[in-house]
Amino acid sequence: MSAGRVVVVGSANVDLVIDVPRHPAGGETILGGDLRRTPGGKGANQAVAAARAGGADTTFVGALGRDESGDLLLGSLAGAGVRTDVVERVDSPTGTALITVSPDGENTIVVAPGANSHVRVGTAQTERIAAADVVLAQLEIPLGAVVAAAGARRAGALFVLNAAPSRELPDEVWEQLDVLVVNEHEAADLVGGSTSAEPESLAAALLARVSAVVITLGALGSLVAERDVPAVRVPAAQVEAVDTTGAGDTYCGVLAAALARGVDLAEAARLAGAAGALAVTRPGAQDAVPDAGAVTALAAALSRPKN
Ligand code: ADP
Numbered sequence: 001m002s003a004g005r006v007v008v009v010g011s012a013n014v015d016l017v018i019d020v021p022r023h024p025a026g027g028e029t030i031l032g033g034d035l036r037r038t039p040g041g042k043g044a045n046q047a048v049a050a051a052r053a054g055g056a057d058t059t060f061v062g063a064l065g066r067d068e069s070g071d072l073l074l075g076s077l078a079g080a081g082v083r084t085d086v087v088e089r090v091d092s093p094t095g096t097a098l099i100t101v102s103p104d105g106e107n108t109i110v111v112a113p114g115a116n117s118h119v120r121v122g123t124a125q126t127e128r129i130a131a132a133d134v135v136l137a138q139l140e141i142p143l144g145a146v147v148a149a150a151g152a153r154r155a156g157a158l159f160v161l162n163a164a165p166s167r168e169l170p171d172e173v174w175e176q177l178d179v180l181v182v183n184e185h186e187a188a189d190l191v192g193g194s195t196s197a198e199p200e201s202l203a204a205a206l207l208a209r210v211s212a213v214v215i216t217l218g219a220l221g222s223l224v225a226e227r228d229v230p231a232v233r234v235p236a237a238q239v240e241a242v243d244t245t246g247a248g249d250t251y252c253g254v255l256a257a258a259l260a261r262g263v264d265l266a267e268a269a270r271l272a273g274a275a276g277a278l279a280v281t282r283p284g285a286q287d288a289v290p291d292a293g294a295v296t297a298l299a300a301a302l303s304r305p306k307n
Contacts, residue, residue, distance in 0.1 A: 016037055046256070101243055
C-alpha cells in the first residue's frame with residue numbers, strides 16, 4: 001500500500017512542563033521539578049504522529065510566531081518528516097501551553113493560543129488540502145479555519161475531527177464530518193450527557209449526527225462505532241504510563257494516516273491504540289511519538305491469538 005496523504009490543520013504550541021508531586025488546588029502554590037520546554041500543540045503533535053508513527057505523507061497547516069518557539073516547532077515538525085512549506089509565521093507569539101504532570105502520569109494544561117488564533121486556509125493551504133486523502137483538524141484554532149479546511153477537500157477525501165478541547169460544534173462542521181474522534185469527556189460534552197454514561201451509549205447518541213465515531217478510553221483502549229455496524233471495543237496494550245501528554249494526539253495522527261492509505265476504521269483504531277500506548281511510556285508530546293516500525297510491531301503482537 002502506498003503512503004496516504006494527510007493534511008493536519010491545527011495548533012502548534014511550545015509546552016512548558018513541570019512534574020508535580022500532586023496537582024495544586026485553587027489558590028495553592030506547590031513546588032515541582034525542573035522546567036522542560038518541548039514542542040507540542042494538538043495540531044503539530046498529530047502531524048508529527050501521522051508522519052513518524054503513521055508513515056503518511058503529511059503537511060501541517062498552522063501558524064507560528066516569528067520567535068524562538070516558532071523555530072523549535074518548525075524543527076520538530078521537519079525532523080519528523082512533516083511538510084512545513086505552507087506554515088505561516090505571524091506577528092503574535094507562538095502558542096504556549098503550561099502543563100503539570102503528576103506521578104501517576106495525569107496532566108493539567110492551560111493554553112495561551114497566540115499565533116494559533118491566526119491560522120487560516122489561504123490559496124497555498126487550499127491547494128495542499130485538495131490533494132489530501134484525509135484532512136485532520138482539532139479545536140485549538142478558529143472554527144472558521146476548520147470549516148474552510150473541511151470544505152477544501154476533494155470528493156472522497158475524509159474529514160476527521162478530533163473535537164478537543166470541548167466546544168459546541170456548529171451545523172456546518174457536523175455536516176462535513178466523516179469521522180469524529182473524542183475522549184469520554186468530550187463525547188459527554190457533545191451529547192450533553194454525563195461522563196459516567198457507558199461509551200457505547202455516548203457513541204450511539206453521537207451517531208445521530210455523524211456516521212463514524214471513535215471514543216478513546218485511556219488505558220481501556222478505544223471504542224469504534226459506525227452506523228448500521230455493531231460497535232467494536234479495541235483493547236489497549238498494557239504499558240507503564242510515564243506521561244499521558246500527547247497520547248490522544250498520537251492516536252489521532254496514526255488513525256488519520258491509516259485511513260489515508262485505505263485501512264478500515266477498526267484496524268486504523270488498532271494501530272492508533274498501539275501508538276497511543278507507546279506514547280504514554282515516554283515523556284513529552286512530539287518527543288514521545290514512536291516510529292512506525294514500533295507501532296506495527298506492537299499492533300501485530302496485540303492481534304496475535306494468545307495461547
Ligand atoms: P486523551 O489524552 O485525548 O484523553 P486517551 O487518554 O484516551 O486520550 O488516550 C488515547 C489513546 O491512547 C487511548 O485510546 C489508548 O489507545 C492509548 N492510551 C492512553 N493511555 C494509555 C495507557 N495508560 N495504556 C495503554 N494505552 C493508552
